Amino acid sequence: GAGVSQTPSNKVTEKGKYVELRCDPISGHTxxxxxxxxxxxxxxxxxxxxxxxxADDSGLPNDRFFAVRPEGSVSTLKIQRTERGDSAxxxxxxSSDPTxxxxxxxxxxxxxx
Amino acid sequence: AQSVTQLGSHxxxxxxxxxxxxxxxxxxxxxxxxxxxxxxxxxxQLLLKYTSAATLVKGINGxxxxxxxxxxxxxxxxxxxxxxxxxxxxxxVSGPQGAQKLVFGQGTRLTINP
Numbered sequence: 001g002a003g004v005s006q007t008p009s010n011k012v013t014e015k016g017k018y019v020e021l022r023c024d025p026i027s028g029h030t031x032x033x034x035x036x037x038x039x040x041x042x043x044x045x046x047x048x049x050x051x052x053x054x055a056d057d058s059g060l061p062n063d064r065f066f067a068v069r070p071e072g073s074v075s076t077l078k079i080q081r082t083e084r085g086d087s088a089x090x091x092x093x094x095s096s097d098p099t100x101x102x103x104x105x106x107x108x109x110x111x112x113x
Numbered sequence: 114a115q116s117v118t119q120l121g122s123h124x125x126x127x128x129x130x131x132x133x134x135x136x137x138x139x140x141x142x143x144x145x146x147x148x149x150x151x152x153x154x155x156x157x158q159l160l161l162k163y164t165s166a167a168t169l170v171k172g173i174n175g176x177x178x179x180x181x182x183x184x185x186x187x188x189x190x191x192x193x194x195x196x197x198x199x200x201x202x203x204x205x206v207s208g209p210q211g212a213q214k215l216v217f218g219q220g221t222r223l224t225i226n227p
Contacts, residue, residue: 004156033214042117042203042217043157056213091156098213104149104157 002026004105006092012111013082021077021108025094032075033102034067035091043091049075050098082112115140115206119218127226132176132191134221136204139185146187147205147215148178157203163187174198199225 005024013019025032031050035043045059049069060066064082069075079086089109093102120135138144145164149157161172168180174197178189187204201222205215 035215040219042205042219043215045214045216048213059214093157101159101162102215103159106154106156 004092004094004103006090006105006108008108009106010109010111012113014113015082015084017082017112019079019082019110021079021090021110023075023077023092023094023105025073025075025092026096026103029094029096029103030072031095031098031100031102032069033093033095034075034077035093037089037091037107039088046077046090048098055098079110082110084112086110087112115144115208115216117204117206117216117218119202119204119221121221122219123222123224125224125226126194128196129193132189132194132198132223134189134202134204134223136178136187136189136218137185138187138204138206140206142208145207146178146180147207148172148176148187148189149203149205149217151201151203151220153200160189160202194223194225196225196227199223 007022033048034046037043047067048056052072064080067077089107091107093104095102116139118137147162148160161170163170163180171177176191201220203220204218
């Protein structure tokens with residue numbers, strides 16, 4: 001079956017702009033996660049959704065970052081007033097429930113000029 | 114709080130040699146432990162996971178890992194390296210019963226020499 005998909009695969013933007021990154025989880029997966037992977041580092045947790053609600057947003061670095069999952073399927077990570085330090089690969093993962101294996105998408109590479 | 118330390122950011126072995134990638138963890142609760150592999154320009158793929166059952170876990174592509182509570186380690190091994198094993202490997206720990214967020218190590222880049 002189809003895996004986790006993320007769009008766009010690459011996004012280049014200018015400092016101060018607003019960006020949206022989209023994640024389509026595996027069909028039927030109720031849990032959805034966002035991670036950020038900076039160059040040469042392991043992924044860092046940002047936020048976790050169970051259904052439509054954010055169950056844990058403790059990894060969001062500041063109030064410029066927020067994410068939604070209005071219908072419990074697709075999720076959008078939104079970044080306001082982008083900064084050069086936001087440049088990273090943003091990874092999405094989903095699982096059938098919070099205790100199950102997380103399956104990762106290919107990521108969106110964000111470059112802020 | 115949980116954390117993971119991967120010893121060695123780069124490991125290089127010859128084709129056919131033993132692969133050993135080291136991972137130590139810190140967790141205040143019984144952990145679930147994972148190894149993921151990341152090929153260039155691809156997402157993370159699960160190699161194997163420890164879920165408090167057998168301490169020796171076998172995964173895909175001939176990899177295995179052993180959970181050693183006394184050493185707080187979960188090292189990844191493969192008896193004979195193949196060129197296709199060249200990739201970045203990440204060890205990760207999660208909360209009780211595998212719940213919720215993963216905490217990753219910084220990764221180990223494995224290079225295979227012909």
